[in-house]
Amino acid sequence: MNRGLRYSSCSLLWLILAAVAWSMHHGSPLAGIIERFNEEDPALQYEARRELAKYVADGTAPGVENGAANVTRQLLNFLSKNGVSREAKKYIVRDLARVGTSDAVEPLAKVITGKDALIAEAGRQALEQIQGDNVSSVLKKLIKGAKETDDRQNYLRTLANRRESSNAGYFRLGLKSSDTVYAKESVLALSLLGDGGSVKALESAYKKGSSGSNKNLIENELLRADSVSDNFLLSVYENAGVRPNRQAALVKLVDRGHSQSDNLLRSSLADGDSDLRANAMRIALSKDKGYIVRSEVENFSNDEWRILLNNLSGFEGKGAEGLAHKAIDSGCAGVQVQALRALGVYGTGKSIDLLLAHFSSDNKELKQAATYAIARFPGSAMNSAISTLFNSDSADNKALAIEAMAYRNVPNAKNRLFRIVNGEDMHLVREALQTLSVTADEEDLYRLLFLSRRSEEEKSKIINGMLKKVTPQIGSRELQAKVAAL
Numbered sequence: 001m002n003r004g005l006r007y008s009s010c011s012l013l014w015l016i017l018a019a020v021a022w023s024m025h026h027g028s029p030l031a032g033i034i035e036r037f038n039e040e041d042p043a044l045q046y047e048a049r050r051e052l053a054k055y056v057a058d059g060t061a062p063g064v065e066n067g068a069a070n071v072t073r074q075l076l077n078f079l080s081k082n083g084v085s086r087e088a089k090k091y092i093v094r095d096l097a098r099v100g101t102s103d104a105v106e107p108l109a110k111v112i113t114g115k116d117a118l119i120a121e122a123g124r125q126a127l128e129q130i131q132g133d134n135v136s137s138v139l140k141k142l143i144k145g146a147k148e149t150d151d152r153q154n155y156l157r158t159l160a161n162r163r164e165s166s167n168a169g170y171f172r173l174g175l176k177s178s179d180t181v182y183a184k185e186s187v188l189a190l191s192l193l194g195d196g197g198s199v200k201a202l203e204s205a206y207k208k209g210s211s212g213s214n215k216n217l218i219e220n221e222l223l224r225a226d227s228v229s230d231n232f233l234l235s236v237y238e239n240a241g242v243r244p245n246r247q248a249a250l251v252k253l254v255d256r257g258h259s260q261s262d263n264l265l266r267s268s269l270a271d272g273d274s275d276l277r278a279n280a281m282r283i284a285l286s287k288d289k290g291y292i293v294r295s296e297v298e299n300f301s302n303d304e305w306r307i308l309l310n311n312l313s314g315f316e317g318k319g320a321e322g323l324a325h326k327a328i329d330s331g332c333a334g335v336q337v338q339a340l341r342a343l344g345v346y347g348t349g350k351s352i353d354l355l356l357a358h359f360s361s362d363n364k365e366l367k368q369a370a371t372y373a374i375a376r377f378p379g380s381a382m383n384s385a386i387s388t389l390f391n392s393d394s395a396d397n398k399a400l401a402i403e404a405m406a407y408r409n410v411p412n413a414k415n416r417l418f419r420i421v422n423g424e425d426m427h428l429v430r431e432a433l434q435t436l437s438v439t440a441d442e443e444d445l446y447r448l449l450f451l452s453r454r455s456e457e458e459k460s461k462i463i464n465g466m467l468k469k470v471t472p473q474i475g476s477r478e479l480q481a482k483v484a485a486l
Helices: 002-026 029-036 042-059 067-079 086-099 102-112 117-129 133-145 149-161 165-174 180-193 196-208 212-222 230-239 243-255 261-269 274-286 290-294 302-310 317-330 333-346 349-359 364-376 381-390 395-404 413-421 426-439 442-454 457-474 477-484
Strands: none
Touching: 029 042, 029 067, 042 067, 042 086, 067 086, 067 102, 086 102, 086 117, 102 117, 102 133, 117 133, 117 149, 133 149, 133 165, 149 165, 149 180, 165 180, 165 196, 180 196, 180 212, 196 212, 196 230, 212 230, 212 243, 230 243, 243 261, 243 274, 261 274, 261 290, 274 290, 274 302, 290 317, 302 317, 302 333, 317 333, 317 349, 333 349, 333 364, 349 364, 349 381, 349 395, 381 395, 395 413, 395 426, 413 426, 413 442, 426 442, 426 457, 442 457, 442 477, 457 477
């Protein structure tokens, strides 16, 4: 009996101790959440992440006394424990960044120097976000003690990304440093700060030549700054280390309306650098300074003509037309094609003869470009010119007018074409039928069928050939049957 009681007492004691242990391990809601990160099922891990986020949000909600401090302490406790999964630690670090108390800074500094690259990067990102001067102090210690170049660079960038004005002096010193990593990252850091003092420090380093190999980097960063001085921009325009920076300086000076901007554009348009010339033209045209471009057209290359023709909208009416004419006189065949097409938008009565001349050209590309322009030519002047050609005594002029009618809605055109078909000049008959093959409707085809039946054999064959070509495309079944029987 006593032995049984002893065994019962031992069993009861074991159960009590087990219950206490279970309570100690699982009694904290956070402990249960952290344990669920060990689950292999991604869905359960996702639930754990959501629960952790909710736990932190609830624990740090407004009105919770010492909420941020308490949650920080709890999270740090699990971050330092063995047996806590890597996934859990990653999200603990992220939540420490959200809570953002100073108590987390030193532990996170240890994390980012750890062997686990994933957790170290999470810790680095957390130190970017947590507010407070002590973070910067810790980062500067890490920078000083870093043995690897990559680590030192990462810590410098972390400090820079905090964008604290109190660190400006640290980075201004870096501009003069013989440590190339420190010097380079200092340029980037001061650019991020972007305040007047930082911009002046960068300009001063550039001017004194103390920037060394970072000259181009300083140029790049300062060209992004709104408060950079005009003197710096002028210096870059004259002495830029790379061509794109010279062009960027020109853009800024023109945007600011600098007193020398027009002269700089003229100088750029005459420069030996073809890229600079092309960009200067684009800048001038986009800033309503077409008058500068117009004064330089005598020296344009074919590429520059192409740029100009693509931007004719920057010139008013006759100005655009005149430049297109100049391009036709000065440019290669490709430029001439582009200029002829432009006359379909900007042309006036002064361009009609030019277009019609190229419309009758043996050069296929120029003829197609002129056709494009004739079809789109604004107003009624082109129709009047075609009518005048049609009414002339010259067979060549009539043929040209008939061909052009295929591309313009000339008043009374079809009646004129049928009048030609009824005539004796077989060359003009063929031209008229060719145009009708493009413009005819079914009523016109019936009309041609009637003419075919009452015409002489030669003309009838020509008409029938046209009908057999066009009727299957637009004619009714009845008409198709009649044409098939011809």
